[in-house]
Amino acid sequence: MSDVELPGLQPPPGRVRRSQRAQEKRRKKRKRRSLVAVLVSLVILALAGTAVWFGAKPIIASLTAPSDFPGPGTGSVMVKIPDGASGRTIGRILAEKKVVKSAKAFVDAANKDPRAQKIRPGTYELRLQMTSSGAIALLADPKNRQVKTFTVAEGKRVAEIVDIIAKTGIPKKDLQAALKDPAALGIPEWATSKKGLKFPAEGFLFPKTYEVEPGDTAVSVLTAMVTETLDELTAAGVPAGQEWKVLTEASILQAEGGRSSDYPKMARVLDNRTKKGWKFQLDSTTSYAVQRFGVTTTKKERDTKSAYNTYYVKGYPVGPICNPGADAIEAALAPAKGTWLYWVTVNPETGETKFATTDAEAQKNIAEFQKWLRDHPQGT
Structure with a gap:
């Protein structure tokens, strides 16, 4: 008898039941897999949402936070404003010193405050975490500049000038030591090469009023005076060699x-x-x-x-x-x-x-x- 099933013949009842049970198992397994997939997806979405929240939180905080410090500030800090500094440069310096919250905050305030035009180069004692307008007020007031002045009249000798400068607090011994190295003060070789000079710097300490700021030294002050003399020789049109x-x-x-x-x-x-x-x-x-x-x-x-x-x-x-x-x-x-x-x-x-x-x-x-x-x- 042939092994080929004849048309119209049905499998035995036991085989049908076994097949149905297998299909049911497969359905249940697929259902469990789908449920797990949904749960995993929900976890992933939750984690992603949390990450987005924590990542965006600083951005949201920065967007909603005040652009300037709120109060008058605390403590003190010395800040030096260089010659020729722009408003943005001043703002950057203040922000780095934590005087103002940001350079932008200072620039925005300076653009609205006419007192900002009065800010001069120099060293100032400010406070930490000030409002930008408060910082402008202190910088614009010349009384807040940390500076001492001395005046050298025409015809003074080096020895006299040393005594005058020393009254600003720069030690006399430092000034005398600096004068022993005239080349380091910027005095040209055509002067330092001369023999028999009592004071090689004589003639080079130009008479005028000078400012001494915190951090200035004997060398920096004397160098500024020498520079003034050389500038005056140039401005007067003194021929080279004369x-x-x-x-x-x-x-x-x-x-x-x-x-x-x-x-x-x-x-x-x-x-x-x-x-x-x-x-x-x-x-x-x-x-x-x-x-x-x-x-x-x-x-x-x-x-x-x-x-x-x-x-x-x-x-x-x-x-x-x-x-x-x-x-x-x-x-x-x-x-x-x-x-x-x-x-x-x-x-x-x-x-x-x-x-x-x-x-x-x-x-x-x-x-x-x-x-x-x-x-x-x-x-x-």
């Missing part, structure tokens, strides 16, 4: 002259005496040689063998005898026209100076000066 002569001559005019209007005449006298081969014979240079102050000198001092003593050397002294100002520098560059060979400051109190071409005229002026000395015995 800087030393101009500084030295200007220092003589500054030390000898009582009135700046006389400087050009004095410069002409020095030129005329140089052309004749005469010594200058100036008490100011002799006083510097012996490191003394006064309007007269003694014969012993005038006989001093010093490269600064113009009773001893012919022509200019070895270097500047004080620190000249702009008027003296300009006069050294542009002497007045004239034939004068002598000058005498007949009244040191008023600075009145008389000029002469002949020795006889000069003697009359000397006699007038001597009378002043007799009338003012304490003036020498």
